[in-house]
Amino acid sequence: MDLALKPDHQTFADEIRAFTRGNLSPATKAKTFSGKHYDRDDHVHWQKALGRQGWLAYTWPKKYGGPGFDVTQRFLFENVLAEEGAPRIIPFGVKMVGPVIYTFGTDEQKERFLPGIRTSKVSWCQGYSEPGAGSDLANLRTRAVREGDHYVVNGQKTWTSFAHWADWIFCLVRTDPAAKPQEGISFLLIDMKTPGVTVRPITMLDGAHHVNDVFFDNVKVPVTNRIGKEGEGWTCAKFLLANERLGIAEVPASKRGVRSLRDIAQVEPLNGGRLADDPAFAAQIADIDLQVQALEMSELRVLSTMAMGGAPGPEVSTLKIRGSEIQQRIAELAMEAVGEYAQPYQPGMLFQDTNETPVGLDHAPPAAPRYFNFRKTSIYGGSNEIQKNIVSKMVLGL
Amino acid sequence: MDLSLSDEQKQLQEAAERFVRDKYPFDSRRKIAATDRGWLPENWAQMAELGWLGMAFSEEDGGYGGGPIETMIVMEQFGKGLVLEPFVPTVVLGGGMIGRAGSKAQKEALLAPMIEGKKQFAFAWLERQSRYNLADVSLKATKEGNGWSLSGHKGVVYNAPVADNIIVLARTAGAGREQKGLTLFVVDGKAKGITRRDYPTQDAFRASELTFDKVSVGADALLGKVDEGFAVVEEAVDRTIVALCAEATGCMDAINAATLEYIKTRKQFGVPIGKFQVLQHRMVDCFTNAQEARSMTLMATLKIDDKDPIVRAKAASGAKVQIGKSGKFCGQSAVQMHGGMGVTDELSVSHYFKRLTMIDLMFGNQQHHLTRYSNLAMAA
Numbered sequence: 001m002d003l004a005l006k007p008d009h010q011t012f013a014d015e016i017r018a019f020t021r022g023n024l025s026p027a028t029k030a031k032t033f034s035g036k037h038y039d040r041d042d043h044v045h046w047q048k049a050l051g052r053q054g055w056l057a058y059t060w061p062k063k064y065g066g067p068g069f070d071v072t073q074r075f076l077f078e079n080v081l082a083e084e085g086a087p088r089i090i091p092f093g094v095k096m097v098g099p100v101i102y103t104f105g106t107d108e109q110k111e112r113f114l115p116g117i118r119t120s121k122v123s124w125c126q127g128y129s130e131p132g133a134g135s136d137l138a139n140l141r142t143r144a145v146r147e148g149d150h151y152v153v154n155g156q157k158t159w160t161s162f163a164h165w166a167d168w169i170f171c172l173v174r175t176d177p178a179a180k181p182q183e184g185i186s187f188l189l190i191d192m193k194t195p196g197v198t199v200r201p202i203t204m205l206d207g208a209h210h211v212n213d214v215f216f217d218n219v220k221v222p223v224t225n226r227i228g229k230e231g232e233g234w235t236c237a238k239f240l241l242a243n244e245r246l247g248i249a250e251v252p253a254s255k256r257g258v259r260s261l262r263d264i265a266q267v268e269p270l271n272g273g274r275l276a277d278d279p280a281f282a283a284q285i286a287d288i289d290l291q292v293q294a295l296e297m298s299e300l301r302v303l304s305t306m307a308m309g310g311a312p313g314p315e316v317s318t319l320k321i322r323g324s325e326i327q328q329r330i331a332e333l334a335m336e337a338v339g340e341y342a343q344p345y346q347p348g349m350l351f352q353d354t355n356e357t358p359v360g361l362d363h364a365p366p367a368a369p370r371y372f373n374f375r376k377t378s379i380y381g382g383s384n385e386i387q388k389n390i391v392s393k394m395v396l397g398l
Numbered sequence: 399m400d401l402s403l404s405d406e407q408k409q410l411q412e413a414a415e416r417f418v419r420d421k422y423p424f425d426s427r428r429k430i431a432a433t434d435r436g437w438l439p440e441n442w443a444q445m446a447e448l449g450w451l452g453m454a455f456s457e458e459d460g461g462y463g464g465g466p467i468e469t470m471i472v473m474e475q476f477g478k479g480l481v482l483e484p485f486v487p488t489v490v491l492g493g494g495m496i497g498r499a500g501s502k503a504q505k506e507a508l509l510a511p512m513i514e515g516k517k518q519f520a521f522a523w524l525e526r527q528s529r530y531n532l533a534d535v536s537l538k539a540t541k542e543g544n545g546w547s548l549s550g551h552k553g554v555v556y557n558a559p560v561a562d563n564i565i566v567l568a569r570t571a572g573a574g575r576e577q578k579g580l581t582l583f584v585v586d587g588k589a590k591g592i593t594r595r596d597y598p599t600q601d602a603f604r605a606s607e608l609t610f611d612k613v614s615v616g617a618d619a620l621l622g623k624v625d626e627g628f629a630v631v632e633e634a635v636d637r638t639i640v641a642l643c644a645e646a647t648g649c650m651d652a653i654n655a656a657t658l659e660y661i662k663t664r665k666q667f668g669v670p671i672g673k674f675q676v677l678q679h680r681m682v683d684c685f686t687n688a689q690e691a692r693s694m695t696l697m698a699t700l701k702i703d704d705k706d707p708i709v710r711a712k713a714a715s716g717a718k719v720q721i722g723k724s725g726k727f728c729g730q731s732a733v734q735m736h737g738g739m740g741v742t743d744e745l746s747v748s749h750y751f752k753r754l755t756m757i758d759l760m761f762g763n764q765q766h767h768l769t770r771y772s773n774l775a776m777a778a
Contacts (some may be wrong), residue, residue: 001401001467003700009399072399262776278777279769286772290694290716299694304401318686386678392431392678394657396685 013076016055020084023049032085033260035366037208037351040165045250047120050089054185057094057118061130064102064110065118070307071307075300081251093117093124095247097170100187113189127157127171127190127214128237133385137172138181138234143190144215146223146230151175151188153219155194159250159380163199163212166192172237175230188226189234196220201259204376206369207347236296241382243269245316248381249323251296257330258289275337285377288329294321314394324377325385331367333372338367345369380390401504401696407441407471413448414475422479424746430482435560437482444602446515449488456483458461459659460510460593472646477648480753481745482602484518486551487557488639491634492519499622499630508563508584513766520561522552522608523631530762532567532631533577537610539568546570548591551609558606566610566612576676577628582621589613601753609623612689616723633707635761636714638703643695643717646757650688653750657684660739666715677735684731687724694720712774715767722764725754 005013023116028042049057060066060075069077082088089095098117101109116122119305133140141297153173164171169190176184190197196219201209228236262285265276306312334343341360349358349365358365378384392398421441422430430438438618446449453468455461470492471505471712489512496509496519512515537550538553548568556566564701572579585592591613594606594754622630659682661672671677703709733740736747743749758764 001403001700003697005399066627075399092765098423112626125700183542188685253621279772282772282776283768286768289775290719290771291690293697293716294690294694294720297697300399301401301693301696308402315689318682318689320684371745387678389675391682391685392675395679398658398662398672398681 005076005119009072009076013080016077017078017084017317019053019055020081022084023053024084024086028087029085032087034275034362035370036152036349038087038259043090043165044120044123046087047089047328051119051121054118056089057098057119059095060102060118064098068137069201070301071300074303077134077151079252079255082256085256088250088253090123091244091247092126092166093120093122095243096126096240096354097124097189099243100170100227100240100305103239104187108224109227120210122167123162123165124162125160125166125169125214126190127160127169129159130156131158136221137237139187140172140174142171142173143177144175144221146175151221151223153188153190153216153221157213157214157216159202160212160214161210163192164201164209168192169197169214170227174235175233179231180233181230183235185233186230187227187236188221189227190216190219190221194219194221204373206373207345207350208373224340231337242312242314242316244381245320245387246299246302246312246349248377249295249299249301249319250327251292251323252324254270254292254330255296255321256336257327258285259331260363261285261288261333261337264334268337268339284333288333291322291326291329295319295326299323314390320381321360321378321384323389327377328374330372331371334363335367335371338364342368344369345346359369360393401481401575402492403471407467410453410468410519411471411475411485414450414472414479417448418475418479418481422481424749427480427749429481436598436602436604437484441481444514445485445514447485449495450485451515452513454489455493455509455513455633457506459497459514461497465661466640466699466702468642470695473641473644474648477645477650477753478652480649480749481603483589484557484560484603485639486641486645487511487520487561488518491521491639492561492563495521495539495565495621495630495634496584499582499627500632503618504584504621518557518653519562519635520555520564520606522558522560522564524553524555526549526553530766531575532635533580533628534575535567535569535574535580537566537568539566539570539581539583541593542614545588545614546633548583548585548610549614550614551607553607554599555608556599556603556605558587558594558608559604561586564592564608565621567627574623577627580627580631581624582627582630583615583619585615585619589615599756601749630632633710633719638651638708639704639714640695640698640719642757642760643691643698643721646725646754647688647692647695648690648723649750649754649757650724651733653683653728653747653754654681654688656747656750657676657681657735659774660736664737671735680735684728687727691720691724708774708778712771715762715771715774718762718767718772719764722758722767725758726764728756729754739749 022294047056051275054067057066062068101113130140144151144153170183171188173188174184196217200213202211268275270278325361341364346365348354402499408530449462450472452461453464457463500629539546539548566583566585568581570581591611593609596606599605661677662670664671694717700711732747733751739745740747
């Protein structure tokens with residue numbers, strides 16, 4: 001056992017860093033460090049650059065056009081990108097539907113969809129949750145009725161991140177209402193431009209628009225867009241969720257968050273000195289710093305097991321739980337570090353390119369919105385309570 | 399980066415598991431704890447025979463060339479069995495300091511027989527006023543001819559009742575909490591002028607309060623350099639902390655397993671109490687806490703040989719914070735979920751709970767190490 005990097009891994013990290021510095025737009029990078037929201041172009045430009053380099057689908061095996069990174073390379077890739085201020089890769093194509101397609105899809109489907117995902121030429125969103133199916137996902141009602149060589153889809157999906165940017169949506173739909181809840185579900189890929197698909201934005205508590213309702217009104221979907229057999233969509237769904245839970249811990253971003261917290265504490269004033277000199281606040285930063293380290297090491301242990309041929313088991317749910325709690329805590333501490341100056345609401349500083357001077361220090365405008373927004377992390381991707389149910393049942397046998 | 403055990407390390411792990419399974423079923427442990435000595439010489443001899451007493455020492459020093467990973471593997475199993483033999487004071491602390499600071503003659507006279515199982519050590523650093531500050535030492539060593547004379551008090555000295563040698567941290571210069579001016583001496587456990595008050599600890603180990611009244615030692619008792627003992631102690635304690643963290647991960651695995659089994663079998667309201675979601679979620683939190691404890695222990699184990707003492711110190715303190723937090727959570731939760739049975743002496747859970755609690759208090763608790771880590775991290 002050894003944590004040290006071999007020289008070729010060090011070279012690899014240098015290569016990733018040089019590429020990121022050469023290809024990530026300075027404006028996008030600035031948004032990362034100032035806490036501003038990205039627009040679609042920020043994501044797409046960066047992801048296309050990664051795609052051209054063959055790195056966007058960095059978790060994929062070589063067989064499907066991935067770079068075939070080992071555990072260490074994957075770890076370095078994610079960390080260097082975060083350190084350099086790259087926006088996180090939108091997961092719906094690369095991390096979610098891509099692996100479902102190469103695991104459960106036909107050869108024709110692989111040829112048709114994987115290249116667009118790998119290169120970011122096609123953007124995806126995820127049609128899982130519905131108004132009546134949140135934690136109880138298998139209760140979903142969106143109906144797909146077979147008519148010859150296509151399905152007719154009717155229903156509503158919600159909390160659909162980036163549906164307003166997406167070209168395609170992957171959906172869980174009910175194809176057999178008579179079967180047991182999990183058995184009547186199929187996995188469909190739907191072109192967002194199909195007549196009958198409409199998107200309605202949902203504004204969140206921080207004023208941001210990321211998520212949407214998506215409505216399906218007699219939407220015709222070719223049967224060839226179904227992944228796996230009819231009625232076996234739940235298998236794809238579970239496979240996808242396990243992958244989602246692994247990436248959702250967001251360790252590299254949290255490491256960046258801890259560094260940023262220390263920087264903020266160095267400049268925020270307190271009693272004529274700096275906030276960093278307050279042992280109580282410093283100890284809270286130290287505590288979250290250590291929590292991030294524990295999470296990182298736990299994730300590395302899971303990845304290391306996977307590298308030896310294991311699959312990510314249900315214990316990855318604990319990474320999602322801790323990862324989300326940690327992100328929330330970092331956001332909370334950042335807001336508390338700003339103190340009174342977290343109060344002014346300055347949407348212009350968050351959503352627009354502006355030369356205006358913020359009220360308060362530069363890191364003040366996003367502090368409270370980020371805290372508010374990050375309450376979502378323990379709710380999305382399967383609420384933390386659901387994750388505990390999963391561990392309880394699947395790991396502990398309760 | 400590689401997180402897998404070598405074949406030899408896997409064999410060591412299996413051997414340690416076997417030892418605990420054979421020698422430390424809960425009833426056996428209870429009998430061992432009730433003996434006068436509080437541990438079994440035959441177990442110690444077996445550990446020597448298995449090579450565990452020498453595994454972390456260099457071949458040059460008569461050991462087998464292993465390191466912190468080997469210590470972690472064995473300590474984790476010791477935690478599962480609540481093993482009582484004085485491995486930490488003798489091998490990790492005493493042997494560790496002699497291995498790193500001892501002269502060739504000292505290694506021959508002390509380390510070689512220790513590896514064979516024929517010598518035991520204790521480490522006397524704490525005093526009544528010290529709390530967690532390793533440098534808060536007032537026991538005085540004054541020059542006396544070619545040698546030294548030691549006078550003062552030392553407390554909670556593990557394994558002192560039977561130790562052949564006591565390694566004493568004494569003040570040779572300076573005062574109060576100054577790190578400069580501290581010196582290590584190897585003193586015969588039966589030396590004239592040492593008065594012992596022996597007692598068991600909460601978790602059934604044996605320790606003593608020691609009074610040194612003009613205890614004379616020769617020049618050859620000096621371990622390392624005069625006035626420069628602090629760095630040796632700090633490193634040895636950091637290494638010991640990591641070993642204790644490994645022991646604690648073993649305790650947590652065992653206490654969680656016992657609790658899980660209990661809530662699957664104990665029935666109330668007509669169902670096993672593990673059917674209640676509130677207990678399920680608490681059990682998951684226990685599981686997660688133990689995972690994090692293992693992760694931090696592993697990281698600290700892999701960083702403890704780092705040449706940079708700051709990296710080493712941060713790793714040890716970071717792991718100790720996690721162990722304190724996780725140990726408390728798992729211990730308290732286990733007792734709670736066992737209900738009344740949890741607060742009896744009859745089940746193993748209360749014994750794991752006590753050991754986890756004492757590990758938190760040893761060499762600085764969670765709060766102490768959070769502050770230490772915080773200061774080191776903020777300075778960087």
